[in-house]
Amino acid sequence: EIVMTQSPATLSVSPGERVTLSCRASESVVSNVAWYQQKAGLPPRLLIYASSTRATGVPARFSGSGSGTEFTLTISSLQSEDFAVYYCQQYHKWPLFGGGTKVEVK
């Protein structure tokens, strides 16, 4: 199986800051990566698929990049509603999620 490792596990930030979340695959997944946001008590929300394609309705401050084994989700200017857990997911083989990065208030 292809393991997805996210870092850091927790990120403490202030509103307005630029945030960069990392996801590393144990082998190449080409560009077959999606990113999800999950807030407490809610299902995940699709942000990005195919490494860099924003899903419908996702604000432009969210962007994804990467290919092969290294992927990044960037939030250009963190808003209060962005505090959440973020998961990457590969679908190059059986879909597997990373362990998540919690973005919390500094």
Next chain:
Amino acid sequence: QVQLQESGPGLVKPSQTLSLTCAVSGASISNGNYYWSWIRQHPEKGLEWIGYIHHSGSSFYSPSLKSRLSISLDTTKNQFSLNLTSATAADTAMYYCARTFIDVYNFATDTWGQGTLVTVSS
């Protein structure tokens, strides 16, 4: 607007079958490149893909659950179901149904149900 709603018992006894249904509204499960997925989340932990199915009959199951898992579609009721046999405490989780668009380049799970918590306990 597409909506998905899970239903089923919140408590299942060990060794019994965990059965859930997902009712879909606002879209037909018989159309297009959409697959219908089940995903679960163990308490305070990450997400696990259980399986997904297409109206053509194609279905894909988690290698770790394959021996106990069955996912089916009911096009007359526009719903799909999950059956997981021989349940154990390790199957205690929040279960989500979801819609996934799949083509050569894309795998996008864009619509999720609110989830239903299933506890396996005697």
